[in-house]
Each structure stands twice: as C-alpha cells, then as structure tokens.
Amino acid sequence: MRLFAALDLPNEQKRLLSALRRTIAGVIWYPPESYHLTLRFIGEVRARPLLEEIDHALAGINAAPVTVELSGVGIITQAGRSRLWAGLAPSDSLSTLQSRVEAALRRAGLSAEKRRFQPHVSLGVFQGEPGPDIVRWIQNHNLLRSASAEIGHITLFHSHKTNDEPHYEACADYPLTLHAYTPVRAE
Secondary structure (H helix, E strand, C coil), rough: CEEEEEEEHHHHHHHHHCCCCCCCCEEECCCCCEEEEEEEEECCCCCCHHHHHHHHHHHHHCCCCEEEEEEEEEEEEEECEEEEEEECCCCCCHHHHHHHHHHHHHCCCCCCCCCCCCCCEEEEEEEEEEEEEEEEHHHHCCCCCCCEEECEEEEEEECCCCCCCCCCEEEEEECCCCCCCCCCCCC
C-alpha cells in the first residue's frame, strides 16, 4: 500500500479551491475530494508489522489542532511533470505538527524525509512548460486567500495509482490533542 499522512481540508476550503478550476489545455485537474495537505509521504508499505508501527506512531502524536489558511498558487516541477498547487500561510503550529509527524514516523522505522516540507495542496498536473493560459491562471489567482480553518486530526491515506487523477482512501484518523506535561517530583 502507498501511504501518506495528511490533513484533510475542510469542505469550505475544498469548495474555494474547486472554484479555481478552468478549462486549460493540457491540465488535468484533481477532483476536489482529493484536496489535502501532505505532512509526510510514507511510500509503499507491505509488512503488517511496519503498518502497525506507523499506526501506533501516528496515534501517539501529541499536538494541538492546527489552523490553516490558503495563500497563493504556483507550480512545482519534478521529472518533467508539473503540478499546480495552492500554498498555505506560514504557521508555527503546522510546522511543529509536521516535525512531530516526521519524528514519530522515524521512530517507527521509516527513513528521514529527503525533501524540505513545503505546505501546499496539489490541484492538477500538466506536461512540459507552462503555456500562456497557465501563466494567466497563476497571475489571476496568486493573491488567493481563504478564511482560516481549524483541523483537528491527521488522516492516514492509501494512494491508489491511476493514469490520470489520483484516488485516495482514508485508512485512519488520528485526533490532535495536546496533553499537558506534568513533571514527576521526587520526594
């Protein structure tokens, strides 16, 4: 199973992002139900013991719910394929949560993530260089802002490979609750 840990966006933010979709030659838009913020790509997991370790690690994360706000759009290009995305406003709580997810999954036996965390929501893909319609789309939406929204759980998703649009299945939700630390006093 191809897995990743993410924040599933609230419906209001999914609707806002869905409204940005336009007919642009060569762009394959992702379905709005797939919009999410990846905290950590896990990859292919075949061994049940590792899956149980991942489940246990994510269940043990101690973090408060996070507030997210969409902010701007752009392009990421990797291996000749470009992705249109919406960014998120900088957030200390989001960075802290991502760091805790990374640390928990490393303790569960996963290797360190090689890419720097850049919070974004993938909206669609295209091949080659961005044409004038894509450039115009970015110019028209680069000042995108949403109302802030609180997200109270991490979702473990199973990614099903398809040729065009992604299909993600939620496997488990892990509530975000911050447990106060109370030091034990020696008497």
